[in-house]
Amino acid sequence: xxxxxxxxxxxxxxxxxxxxxxxxxxxxxxxxxxxxxxxxxxxxxxxxxxxxxxxxxxxxxxxxxxxxxxxxxxxxxxxxxxxxxxxxxxxxxxxxxxxxxxxxxxxxxxxxxxxxxxxxxxxxxxxxxxxxxxxxxxxxxxxxxxxxxxxxxxxxxxxxxxxxxxxxxxxxxxxxxxxxxxxxxxxxxxxxxxxxxxxxxxxxxxxxxxxxxxxxxxxxxxxxxxxxxxxxxxxxxxxxxxxxxxxxxxxxxxxxxxxxxxxxxxxxxxxxxxxxxxxxxxxxxxxxxxxxxxxxxxxxxxxxxxxxxxxxxxxxxxxxxxxxxxxxxxxxxxxxxxxxxxxxxxxxxxxxxxxxxxxxxxxxxxxxxxxxxxxxxxxxxxxxxxxxxxxxxxxxxxxxxxxxxxxxxxxxxxxxxxxxxxxxxxxxxxxxxxxxxxxxxxxxxxxxxxxxxxxxxxxxxxxxxxxxxxxxxxxxxxxxxxxxxxxxxxxxxxxxxxxxxxxxxxxxxxxxxxxxxxxxxxxxxxxxxxxxxxxxxxxxxxxxxxxxxxxxxxxxxxxxxxxxxxxxxxxxxxxxxxxxxxxxxxxxxxxxxxxxx
Amino acid sequence: xxxxxxxxxxxxxxxxxxxxxxxxxxxxxxxxxxxxxxxxxxxxxxxxxxxxxxxxxxxxxxxxxxxxxxxxxxxxxxxxxxxxxxxxxxxxxxxxxxxxxxxxxxxxxxxxxxxxxxxxxxxxxxxxxxxxxxxxxxxxxxxxxxxxxxxxxxxxxxxxxxxxxxxxxxxxxxxxxxxxxxxxxxxxxxxxxxxxxxxxxxxxxxxxxxxxxxxxxxxxxxxxxxxxxxxxxxxxxxxxxxxxxxxxxxxxxxxxxxxxxxxxxxxxxxxxxxxxxxxxxxxxxxxxxxxxxxxxxxxxxxxxxxxxxxxxxxxxxxxxxxxxxxxxxxxxxxxxxxxxxxxxxxxxxxxxxxxxxxxxxx
Numbered sequence: 001x002x003x004x005x006x007x008x009x010x011x012x013x014x015x016x017x018x019x020x021x022x023x024x025x026x027x028x029x030x031x032x033x034x035x036x037x038x039x040x041x042x043x044x045x046x047x048x049x050x051x052x053x054x055x056x057x058x059x060x061x062x063x064x065x066x067x068x069x070x071x072x073x074x075x076x077x078x079x080x081x082x083x084x085x086x087x088x089x090x091x092x093x094x095x096x097x098x099x100x101x102x103x104x105x106x107x108x109x110x111x112x113x114x115x116x117x118x119x120x121x122x123x124x125x126x127x128x129x130x131x132x133x134x135x136x137x138x139x140x141x142x143x144x145x146x147x148x149x150x151x152x153x154x155x156x157x158x159x160x161x162x163x164x165x166x167x168x169x170x171x172x173x174x175x176x177x178x179x180x181x182x183x184x185x186x187x188x189x190x191x192x193x194x195x196x197x198x199x200x201x202x203x204x205x206x207x208x209x210x211x212x213x214x215x216x217x218x219x220x221x222x223x224x225x226x227x228x229x230x231x232x233x234x235x236x237x238x239x240x241x242x243x244x245x246x247x248x249x250x251x252x253x254x255x256x257x258x259x260x261x262x263x264x265x266x267x268x269x270x271x272x273x274x275x276x277x278x279x280x281x282x283x284x285x286x287x288x289x290x291x292x293x294x295x296x297x298x299x300x301x302x303x304x305x306x307x308x309x310x311x312x313x314x315x316x317x318x319x320x321x322x323x324x325x326x327x328x329x330x331x332x333x334x335x336x337x338x339x340x341x342x343x344x345x346x347x348x349x350x351x352x353x354x355x356x357x358x359x360x361x362x363x364x365x366x367x368x369x370x371x372x373x374x375x376x377x378x379x380x381x382x383x384x385x386x387x388x389x390x391x392x393x394x395x396x397x398x399x400x401x402x403x404x405x406x407x408x409x410x411x412x413x414x415x416x417x418x419x420x421x422x423x424x425x426x427x428x429x430x431x432x433x434x435x436x437x438x439x440x441x442x443x444x445x446x447x448x449x450x451x452x453x454x455x456x457x458x459x460x461x462x463x464x465x466x467x468x469x470x471x472x473x474x475x476x477x478x479x480x481x482x483x484x485x486x487x488x489x490x491x492x493x494x495x496x497x498x499x500x501x502x503x504x505x506x507x508x509x510x511x512x513x514x515x516x517x518x519x520x521x522x523x524x525x526x527x528x529x530x531x532x533x534x535x536x537x538x539x540x541x542x543x544x545x546x547x548x549x550x551x552x553x554x555x556x557x558x559x560x561x562x563x564x565x566x567x568x569x570x571x572x573x574x575x576x577x578x579x580x581x582x583x584x585x586x587x588x589x590x591x592x593x594x595x596x597x
Numbered sequence: 598x599x600x601x602x603x604x605x606x607x608x609x610x611x612x613x614x615x616x617x618x619x620x621x622x623x624x625x626x627x628x629x630x631x632x633x634x635x636x637x638x639x640x641x642x643x644x645x646x647x648x649x650x651x652x653x654x655x656x657x658x659x660x661x662x663x664x665x666x667x668x669x670x671x672x673x674x675x676x677x678x679x680x681x682x683x684x685x686x687x688x689x690x691x692x693x694x695x696x697x698x699x700x701x702x703x704x705x706x707x708x709x710x711x712x713x714x715x716x717x718x719x720x721x722x723x724x725x726x727x728x729x730x731x732x733x734x735x736x737x738x739x740x741x742x743x744x745x746x747x748x749x750x751x752x753x754x755x756x757x758x759x760x761x762x763x764x765x766x767x768x769x770x771x772x773x774x775x776x777x778x779x780x781x782x783x784x785x786x787x788x789x790x791x792x793x794x795x796x797x798x799x800x801x802x803x804x805x806x807x808x809x810x811x812x813x814x815x816x817x818x819x820x821x822x823x824x825x826x827x828x829x830x831x832x833x834x835x836x837x838x839x840x841x842x843x844x845x846x847x848x849x850x851x852x853x854x855x856x857x858x859x860x861x862x863x864x865x866x867x868x869x870x871x872x873x874x875x876x877x878x879x880x881x882x883x884x885x886x887x888x889x890x891x892x893x894x895x896x897x898x899x900x901x902x903x904x905x906x907x908x909x910x911x912x913x914x915x916x917x918x919x920x921x922x923x924x925x926x927x928x929x930x931x932x933x934x935x936x937x938x939x940x941x942x943x944x945x946x947x948x949x950x951x952x953x954x955x956x957x958x959x
Contacts, residue, residue, distance in 0.1 A: 068905070212887055
């Protein structure tokens with residue numbers, strides 16, 4: 001078949017096949033995707049996402065010294081452990097009533113900027129791109145590869161590749177140029193991280209109240225020189241990604257439907273402004289909006305709120321398909337927030353985690369992940385927000401709010417402009433990420449290199465401000481405090497792949513309750529009590545299949561691209577199950593069409 | 598204070614390579630489905646001496662050809678295709694292989710009924726999840742060597758802390774501390790939360806040289822850790838250690854001085870990170886302002902909590918060093934002042950006072 005052959009418009013009698021990918025090489029642990037695919041009409045008709053790992057942080061944190069929370073919760077994630085430590089410190093700083101010195105905020109911001117650059121690079125170039133590399137495209141869409149060989153790369157003068165197929169060859173694992181260079185870049189950016197936070201992945205110099213990093217000029221010049229060494233790589237990455245993704249839309253009409261779901265995005269904000277943040281709950285809306293990545297909830301393209309208090313109060317942790325006992329009959333820890341607003345029983349502050357291991361049953365309970373939702377009081381709906389893999393929601397939210405205005409970044413209301421200085425081979429460059437038409441697989445992936453550029457640009461600003469403080473002799477990086485007998489706190493941050501919150505309740509100077517909510521439960525959640533599927537399930541379910549292989553040698557590349565576009569927790573590669581799926585004897589009629597809002 | 602007593606060497610002095618044929622090719626089957634954060638796999642990709650590409654592409658002379666099966670790096674297919682080498686090893690069709698376990702091992706025995714704490718693929722016959730424990734039970738007896746990557750796999754780590762619901766433990770607790778592999782090796786433990794990248798790669802490369810028949814087995818201590826990496830304490834490699842000697846202690850984290858009073862366990866923790874740095878000599882813990890929380894140790898984390906308080910033993914030893922340190926600091930201060938001046942003969946007056954004598958003889 002040719003790559004541009006129109007997809008069938010008339011529905012044929014369904015030919016349903018069970019296909020599963022388990023392990024998908026997981027999230028923190030194990031992610032499995034179970035689907036039913038209609039090969040006659042070439043679409044996915046059903047999808048279940050399951051995680052088969054329980055670890056129990058919210059259980060064993062109880063009774064511990066709250067100051068230990070950051071050190072322990074770092075270990076939730078082997079790639080963004082620092083995001084957890086940072087978020088935990090934010091929550092603790094609220095509970096202890098302490099504001100770290102400005103230089104400490106810059107050091108944390110610089111560490112986080114390096115983390116975003118590292119993690120997005122290794123994930124996109126070494127793992128996501130394997131799905132778009134020459135070898136994979138040849139195995140799944142040979143016609144597309146033939147066309148890529150004939151198609152000149154429009155941004156060749158920036159990245160240096162002549163055709164789209166040349167770029168795809170550079171993506172080939174272990175041998176391609178981009179693959180190899182990305183591994184090297186991921187080491188340089190991790191060194192930048194270590195300069196600020198001591199170790200990667202579990203940082204050693206972050207504390208509630210500040211940091212222990214010695215704020216000598218050397219730390220900053222060592223960081224800056226490394227940043228400038230990778231700045232051209234960042235510019236090239238954006239150009240290469242744009243070329244490949246634009247080519248997909250053009251060569252495979254309808255590809256925008258792959259992984260498309262309603263625009264239901266959440267971003268909790270990142271990069272504190274030390275001049276504004278004081279970590280008090282009462283002023284959280286103000287300092288939340290001063291963050292250099294603006295928090296926000298976006299529904300069908302509309303910004304519902306960018307107030308962190310609203311975001312906090314709308315959090316709901318639902319059950320339905322998860323291996324846990326409900327806590328509805330426990331007594332609540334927090335009935336009202338510090339502003340006097342009522343706090344729901346399903347809010348993380350009131351959650352009790354009681355694991356109940358049991359048999360996997362896709363008609364009932366099938367995952368160790370719970371179902372976080374955001375309650376939209378306008379419509380009385382529990383929204384299965386996704387994070388867009390992180391960057392999509394971050395850029396979208398920042399662009400719509402139009403609040404960020406710095407020497408290197410400008411949010412315009414419909415786009416984000418990012419200016420990067422001259423590098424070794426490329427001139428000063430301004431990139432513009434515009435709010436896309438769809439929330440789909442390609443746009444989630446495309447947003448990632450733009451956010452690497454964003455993080456690099458923010459790092460330049462933090463460096464300048466930090467050096468200014470050092471030169472002025474303002475080198476304090478830690479502020480002392482007392483742990484109160486009773487307190488509550490919440491931290492909002494962005495892990496690399498999206499929203500991250502920590503909720504903390506202290507009683508008798510000990511942790512009475514602690515609930516971290518990283519992005520993966522939001523994205524990988526199973527069906528909730530109302531039957532609403534989680535974002536992976538929703539994005540895969542109903543998506544068309546463009547792969548040229550039939551059921552016998554099906555690889556599922558379109559499905560894997562979709563799941564991977566959300567950046568499932570670890571940069572874990574791997575790719576696809578090839579399998580001979582089992583043809584179902586009982587045929588269901590597909591109930592999921594392309595009903596995207 | 599620093600001590601070597603906790604690392605009594607129990608394995609024999611490394612002997613010369615035995616007279617046996619080495620392997621030309623070996624497979625590494627890496628399973629990270631333990632209770633873990635996968636931070637050890639991620640850390641591994643930070644190693645540069647050697648790097649994972651060097652290993653896989655055969656750029657290290659004298660090693661067998663290495664087939665690495667690790668989900669992060671494998672360009673292979675996932676699901677059953679990814680699991681194929683593991684299944685072949687279970688059947689006895691893939692040999693030799695090194696089994697690397699990442700993450701602590703949950704106790705399935707405390708579960709009643711059909712539940713599971715963690716799984717790795719499904720049973721092809723029944724479609725039910727296959728537990729990590731099942732895989733270890735199948736693979737450990739057939740493995741040529743077994744390596745535990747990170748503190749979770751070595752000693753249980755964070756997930757095995759008090760109050761945990763899963764009954765987690767380290768690999769040696771699960772298989773028995775006297776376990777020996779087909780290659781005659783005990784479990785090789787590389788602790789660290791996560792592993793220091795080069796510590797792990799270096800150990801793995803030693804095991805691979807041993808597999809090639811060109812090196813003795815790596816020397817391990819009584820907790821099965823490589824002696825050359827874990828035989829010294831954090832304190833002994835820490836560039837803040839001299840502050841301790843001079844009784845110069847940081848009161849909070851705003852200081853480059855010794856952190857022992859703000860919660861650092863460096864004097865009693867076996868780890869080389871301050872000396873080696875984290876990556877390319879950069880970063881670390883107390884050397885760059887982070888307290889040592891003992892993350893390489895069997896007692897981690899409970900024995901070291903709460904982390905941000907002075908360790909109980911620290912009060913006495915830091916008190917004892919106080920009078921000595923105060924005197925030494927003062928004396929050194931005086932000498933330092935002295936050597937911070939240039940000799941008097943360096944001047945631009947009209948007379949040479951350097952002691953120059955053209956006819957000088959001894």
